[in-house]
Amino acid sequence: MTLDAKIPSGPLAEKWDRHRFEMKLINPANKRKYSVIVVGTGLAGAAAAATMAELGYNVTALCYNDSARRAHSIAAQGGINAAKNYQNDGDSIWRLFYDTIKGGDYRSREGNVYRLAQVSNNIIDQCVAQGVPFAREYGGYLDNRSFGGAQVSRTFYARGQTGQQLLLGAYSALMRQVGLGKVDLYTRHEMMDVVLVDGHARGIVARDMVTGKVVSFAADAVILATGGYSNVYFLSTNAIACNVTAAYRAYKKGAAFANPAFVQIHPTCIPVSGDHQSKLTLMSESLRNDGRIWVPKNKGETRGPNDIPEEDRDYYLERKYPSFGNLSPRDISSRSAKEVCDEGRGVGPTGYGVYLDFRDAIDRLGKHTIEARYGNLFQMYERITGEDPYTLPMRIYPALHYTMGGLWVDYNLMSNIPGLHVLGEANFSDHGANRLGASALMQGLADGYFVIPYTIGHYLATAKQEKVTTDHAEFKKAEEDVRGRLGKLLDLNGSRTVVSIHRELGHIMWEYAGMARNGAGLKKALELIPQLREEFWSNAKVVGDGENVNHSLERAGRVADFLEFAELLCHDALNRNESCGGHFREEYQTEEGEALRNDDDYAYVAAWEYTGVGSEPILHKEQLEFENVKLQTRSYK
């Protein structure tokens, strides 16, 4: 396997322009002779499908939800970054680039990240043109807020539902193309496998989730925009159906999987309330603009939060990181919360929680202002916990939220399988070892609106492929494999539900591959996961048939893939003998307990090659070159 990142030569600021000029074009009249499949209709997928259709390509788009509008991008709350510098506070493309590289703890590519910062401004223009109702100031111009890991206000937002508004913008653009007949949209279709012909990605096999039919789609290129894999931890802020299956199937067909151990644990989620918990709910990071995070100074504190006087409170983020305070990056904030809870100073019934307190902000700004800024979030919190955050501090705790790792892609967003492109959270490209807040929406839309529409043309113009149809033997073989696998799942008739096994997998992953990891724990996980996989295939139970809506079967297929993928994640975490970003190995920390990076040995992308179920994957390294930034120890003090 050779990994060529294909970063264009030349000065950083000119790479993308130069590349756009050098790429081959397809003339407008010829674009309609090419077809592209897009799997997933979140920000990246919907934006890509709509934009490619506008250019003239024939697009087939698929999603497993009942409507393209329901992809989990919709749940992003806080905002989207862009280097507009509308606030005149010293922002620039360079600063957004620098903050993102630093925030990612120097484990991402300079070329990709700079391009992301460049196109960030186009995204805001595009969304406003689509009628996305971003927040505005009284003068009618766009408002901004600040987010973790930045000292400028560059985050655009639409109340507490920015992801929803951006997704509806992309969805509307997609609907327009469906109406015009340029996109064939298949909802309630789940991708089961990718099909290669002569080594190129030429289509997919999907399952119609209403009729159970296994169907193939052929095209000239395939794009996966299928999101992240947080649900390998069972409890996460992801939607229930979010899964790794599409990416994992591509991995099994030869696509390299990069940095799977880089996962993000978001510091502000509502704590777990009991064993019945099916998912966790995020409270937007934007709350940290006005909320102050604290725990009692003393272990075993029994007083209610409002009865604890100032001198007995420990505002630990403000104390440890005075210049960023409550807006320290996510990995640092999460780990700090874990530390104080491990010390026995956590709050709430389980002891795994910290306070996020708005008392001072309400005193300073008035309840009305706080309500205008965060009203819907406060309401959501009250519904879930039954407590009123205007009078009692919120209780929060970190939870799995986002995965920086993903399928390896080059500068053109193409994997090492020719023709197989990967966008958004599903790829690994831009966030290194830690993503900054409000940058996921930016990356998804950058990939979909402004990168792939250019790079796909170059691929199609240079690949010069024969047309294939779904009658090709490779499609028939893939369909047979999928049917066989579904049959095997339907035959499972043991004594445990699939959900109970998924929950157990989550416990293993959270315990041994969560916020803090160590070599011994990861080795333990690598023993436990194959045992649990064995338990799944011998003792799980799937009911119903393959010809109707069958949620039991759908869940089983996803969990089966998580049970293999979990091992890959642990191998990667075990290999990386350093701490960086969201990957904190307890053996590698400074005396003050901060992450200790090892740039000499680990400034590389770990891209893994599949070798079989349960067999150790092969590591390929893509060395990261830093020509423009100096590698430093991250400091938010």
Place this chain on the structure above:
Amino acid sequence: MKLKLHIWRQKNTRAKGKMVTYEVDGIEEDMSFLEMLDVLNEKLILNDEEPVAFDHDCREGICGACSLTVNGIPHGPEKETTICQLHMRKFKDGDEIYIEPFRARAFPVLRDLVTDRTAFDRIMQAGGFVSANTGGVPDANAIPISKKDADKAMDNAACIGCGACVAACKNASAMLFVAAKVSQYAYLPQGQTERKRRVLNMVAQMDREGFGNCTNYYECEAVCPKGISVSSIALMNRDYLRASLTEKEEA
């Protein structure tokens, strides 16, 4: 707590459905309504019965997938709350709960509580957009928009497309859904160019899908989980009248 559930079961669109009664025990007040159904489904699976199918995904009240009618009310008794955000502390031990799908001719049942709401997508395809191709648009701050108008656009854009408005309406009207989208764009300068053809085309598609008309009962507003106001319907009716006098529908 222990509950008695009466749930609509239907194998597929062609099959005949019926209400089936189940008992669940050990329900805790911190559980969400859907987690209560998860408990039931785990029990059914272990008894070799098929779980109750229902649409759900984000479980944060924003994706719009969940769509249950609980005791006759779409999304249940709590105001401005999707069913996934309703928690069991609002119920008590021994309660009987009736759970049905969102019922409307334009939303055929696919299985149990799962309905086909693609009619909404087709209405969106008819005009729920601003025709702005990617690229070639002005700077985002080139057009100032008053905060008041931006806020009103946002109020309407908050629609999650769940279809509760349709399920609550005795005419199965989709007027609130369509009006919310029409109004979002009507408040923004970006929406003006296509304002007339948008309202004509979306309303025409709404009628083709078999949704009924509005007779001002306001049940839609009462159940809308995002609190979208029926005043948007008034705006849409004004726009529709004006457009139908001056423009021809583009089929």
